[in-house]
Amino acid sequence: MAQTTSPATEAAPDEPDESASGGGTRDPADGGETDVVGLGKWRASAFVAPAMVLVAVFLVFPALWTLYIGVTNYRLTGVAARTPEFVGLDNYTQALGDANFLNSLYLTLVFVLFSAVIGQNGLGFALAWRLQDARGWVKRLVESLVLLAWILPSSIVAFLWIALLDRDSGTLNALLGTPGLAWLIEYPMASIIIFNIWRGTAFSMLLYSAALASVPPSQLETARLVGASRWQTLRDIVFPHVRGHVLTNTLLISLWTFNDFTPFLITAGGPNGRTEILPVYIYNTAITGGEMGYGAAVSLIMLVINLIIAMFYLRLLRERK
Amino acid sequence: MHRSVCAVALGSVLALTATACLGSDPEEEQDSTRNADATEVSLTITANAVAGGKNAEEAEWIENYVIPTFIEQQAEDGVTVTIEFQSSGVDDEEYKSRIALDLRTGSGADIVSIDGIWVGEFADAGYIQPLTDVVGGDLVDEWDGWEQINDAVQANMSFNDERYGVPAGSDGRVLFFNKALFAQAGLPEDWQPTSWEDVLEAGRALQGIEGVTPIQLNAGTAMGEATTMQGALPLLVGTGAEIYGEDELWQGNTQNIRDVLGLYEEIYTTGLGDPTLQQEAQGRDKSFAEFAAGQIGILMEGDYFWRSVIEPTAGVAPMPTRDEDVGYAMVPAMEPGSGINGQDFVSMSGGGGRVLNPATEFPQQAWELLAFMNSAEATKELVGDGARLTQRDDVNEEILANDPLLSFIAEEVVPLSAYRPGLAVYPEVSLALQQATLDVVTGVSPEDAAATYQTALEQVLGGADDIASD
Numbered sequence: 001m002a003q004t005t006s007p008a009t010e011a012a013p014d015e016p017d018e019s020a021s022g023g024g025t026r027d028p029a030d031g032g033e034t035d036v037v038g039l040g041k042w043r044a045s046a047f048v049a050p051a052m053v054l055v056a057v058f059l060v061f062p063a064l065w066t067l068y069i070g071v072t073n074y075r076l077t078g079v080a081a082r083t084p085e086f087v088g089l090d091n092y093t094q095a096l097g098d099a100n101f102l103n104s105l106y107l108t109l110v111f112v113l114f115s116a117v118i119g120q121n122g123l124g125f126a127l128a129w130r131l132q133d134a135r136g137w138v139k140r141l142v143e144s145l146v147l148l149a150w151i152l153p154s155s156i157v158a159f160l161w162i163a164l165l166d167r168d169s170g171t172l173n174a175l176l177g178t179p180g181l182a183w184l185i186e187y188p189m190a191s192i193i194i195f196n197i198w199r200g201t202a203f204s205m206l207l208y209s210a211a212l213a214s215v216p217p218s219q220l221e222t223a224r225l226v227g228a229s230r231w232q233t234l235r236d237i238v239f240p241h242v243r244g245h246v247l248t249n250t251l252l253i254s255l256w257t258f259n260d261f262t263p264f265l266i267t268a269g270g271p272n273g274r275t276e277i278l279p280v281y282i283y284n285t286a287i288t289g290g291e292m293g294y295g296a297a298v299s300l301i302m303l304v305i306n307l308i309i310a311m312f313y314l315r316l317l318r319e320r321k
Numbered sequence: 322m323h324r325s326v327c328a329v330a331l332g333s334v335l336a337l338t339a340t341a342c343l344g345s346d347p348e349e350e351q352d353s354t355r356n357a358d359a360t361e362v363s364l365t366i367t368a369n370a371v372a373g374g375k376n377a378e379e380a381e382w383i384e385n386y387v388i389p390t391f392i393e394q395q396a397e398d399g400v401t402v403t404i405e406f407q408s409s410g411v412d413d414e415e416y417k418s419r420i421a422l423d424l425r426t427g428s429g430a431d432i433v434s435i436d437g438i439w440v441g442e443f444a445d446a447g448y449i450q451p452l453t454d455v456v457g458g459d460l461v462d463e464w465d466g467w468e469q470i471n472d473a474v475q476a477n478m479s480f481n482d483e484r485y486g487v488p489a490g491s492d493g494r495v496l497f498f499n500k501a502l503f504a505q506a507g508l509p510e511d512w513q514p515t516s517w518e519d520v521l522e523a524g525r526a527l528q529g530i531e532g533v534t535p536i537q538l539n540a541g542t543a544m545g546e547a548t549t550m551q552g553a554l555p556l557l558v559g560t561g562a563e564i565y566g567e568d569e570l571w572q573g574n575t576q577n578i579r580d581v582l583g584l585y586e587e588i589y590t591t592g593l594g595d596p597t598l599q600q601e602a603q604g605r606d607k608s609f610a611e612f613a614a615g616q617i618g619i620l621m622e623g624d625y626f627w628r629s630v631i632e633p634t635a636g637v638a639p640m641p642t643r644d645e646d647v648g649y650a651m652v653p654a655m656e657p658g659s660g661i662n663g664q665d666f667v668s669m670s671g672g673g674g675r676v677l678n679p680a681t682e683f684p685q686q687a688w689e690l691l692a693f694m695n696s697a698e699a700t701k702e703l704v705g706d707g708a709r710l711t712q713r714d715d716v717n718e719e720i721l722a723n724d725p726l727l728s729f730i731a732e733e734v735v736p737l738s739a740y741r742p743g744l745a746v747y748p749e750v751s752l753a754l755q756q757a758t759l760d761v762v763t764g765v766s767p768e769d770a771a772a773t774y775q776t777a778l779e780q781v782l783g784g785a786d787d788i789a790s791d
Binding site: 075076077078079080081082167182184185266267268271272287288289290 | 414415418421422425439442443445446447448541542543597600601602745746748749752759763
């Protein structure tokens with residue numbers, strides 16, 4: 001290892017060799033030591049390198065790859081698979097003008113709004129709030145059931161819901177006495193919204209349980225003594241404390257729901273595209289339809305939308321603080 | 322801080338240059354005699370077939386006959402062969418995506434089953450190569466099996482007049498009907514309609530029976546290519562036009578297309594068919610189960626339906642009373658004589674075949690295995706006691722007597738059949754046609770659906786130059 005020290009600094013005289021290595025400037029504010037363990041920059045980099053390689057291969061490279069094929073007419077089969085051509089922003093202009101894409105975007109926003117922002121948030125908070133004072137075994141039972149919905153594998157869960165909503169021999173029709181009602185054909189968006197609420201509430205519930213536990217009990221006591229109603233307690237004491245948590249949770253579940261592919265397993269894009277949310281739209285055009293360049297361009301647009309949503313929430317978060 | 326920025330920048334530059342390697346390498350001349358003398362050979366076969374599930378008999382034939390017999394034969398010559406069969410039982414579109422990705426990366430099996438209609442796009446993409454290029458020399462051209470496979474069937478696995486694979490059979494479309502329901506409705510057991518109106522009348526007679534859907538005519542995008550092949554195209558050739566005519570024009574918003582969509586409208590808006598079934602994600606599988614349960618009167622399908630779906634012992638939706646209760650009739654043209662070539666009856670033929678993976682490590686041995694799978698003995702073994710239209714004329718002659726449906730299709734239907742165009746853009750045209758049928762089933766008028774179809778076609782083909790319309 002070459003030992004180079006910049007003339008502006010000097011190695012602390014009694015340091016072991018390794019920590020003075022690395023070549024490059026050393027921050028005087030370090031106080032002469034590069035790190036606590038004595039590794040030095042090179043060895044530290046060596047430790048981090050395997051992880052960095054994985055990140056580069058599985059995250060950075062695919063991201064750059066997607067950017068690249070988004071400006072070509074690359075296809076899965078056909079001539080354009082062998083010799084893709086550079087088409088510039090054509091894929092993007094095509095996407096923004098495509099009625100199917102805009103429909104898909106609209107459906108995704110509806111899906112996120114109702115199933116995540118309103119549904120999972122609301123149900124998660126309600127469960128956390130009610131279970132606060134519940135008896136031990138009730139709390140454990142409800143939490144286990146809600147968690148089970150979240151952790152079961154997607155394909156199994158999708159099959160269960162298809163069986164539930166089946167037109168001829170579905171459980172729901174048997175319970176409600178409405179044989180022959182095709183839920184997935186006549187109420188497709190409602191079906192997947194309710195499915196997603198059922199599926200993802202666990203996370204919100206857990207987060208809000210922790211958040212509510214951080215509300216000072218003294219304030220709740222005071223409110224109780226003063227005779228505040230449940231709603232007033234919620235509005236004036238609990239919400240101010242958990243506002244940050246609400247925004248964080250909403251941000252996370254919005255982004256996750258926006259990118260969620262599971263509804264495909266139930267409706268495959270719905271009767272005539274009525275549940276074709278963006279992830280399903282991309283799958284249908286890129287993999288099944290073979291238009292990978294176009295799919296990559298739409299993926300980038302999706303990423304940009306995600307960033308806008310994230311920035312919006314983060315700004316709100318900062319303001320509240 | 323400065324260093325990490327540099328590192329990230331360097332990494333990005335490296336990654337970007339790596340991404341510039343898009344598309345396949347220019348054709349490196351692979352030595353087709355590589356590993357020709359190897360004594361330890363390993364080969365893989367893949368097909369959309371799985372024992373106990375989809376196309377079970379093909380899977381069982383491969384696992385129980387082809388593999389052991391070939392290994393034995395090779396062992397006599399002193400070569401140790403291990404063969405693996407990669408099974409799968411998914412929708413055709415998903416199977417296609419998987420093998421496209423496999424072939425693109427140079428991985429995947431050595432012998433791959435593909436649908437004849439994919440040959441064009443795979444060849445254009447460089448995923449498959451002409452057999453003579455992969456195997457080299459004259460081995461392929463001198464194979465005696467070619468004489469037994471007629472030209473039209475060979476064309477199914479060819480592209481630009483070069484053979485890319487060996488066909489695995491042919492098929493034909495017929496109207497299957499439930500004789501028991503027909504008897505209930507007072508219709509004859511030896512029913513043979515001569516026009517679309519005859520079919521509709523039979524459907525109306527069946528409407529009276531409780532709990533029965535009279536006609537199942539595949540529609541919608543959920544059923545994929547099954548809509549086009551077992552729905553729209555047989556009807557289209559019955560109006561006298563092929564989807565891609567000899568004048569090298571695609572059928573756009575023409576009277577023929579409007580007539581086809583008109584029939585869809587008649588069936589699905591007057592209660593002769595079940596529109597909801599066409600929209601369900603598993604609609605096609607459900608229609609099979611319903612027919613097997615005696616809840617559908619008339620269903621248009623290929624012989625695949627007879628031998629792999631409602632087959633009493635190994636079918637996906639077995640029908641124990643198949644041989645007694647299921648009848649079959651030729652698909653009529655719209656009116657007698659209105660079909661292509663002035664035919665009274667029409668059909669579409671498709672079929673798949675097997676190709677060699679150009680990246681195979683053992684091209685010579687893979688060709689030997691492929692030739693073996695298509696030999697007369699192996700083909701007879703696959704047919705067994707059942708009914709199947711093989712690719713070989715000699716085998717067909719021998720087994721014709723075994724099954725009435727087979728001989729019916731071989732003698733009456735295949736000579737009338739039309740084929741899909743082996744052009745790379747066909748799947749997108751097919752998708753537009755499926756969408757048109759879906760529009761009609763969900764209530765759009767045939768005129769509007771045809772106009773939308775024309776627009777979609779113009780987008781796919783990049784203009785209206787190659788489209789016929791009136």
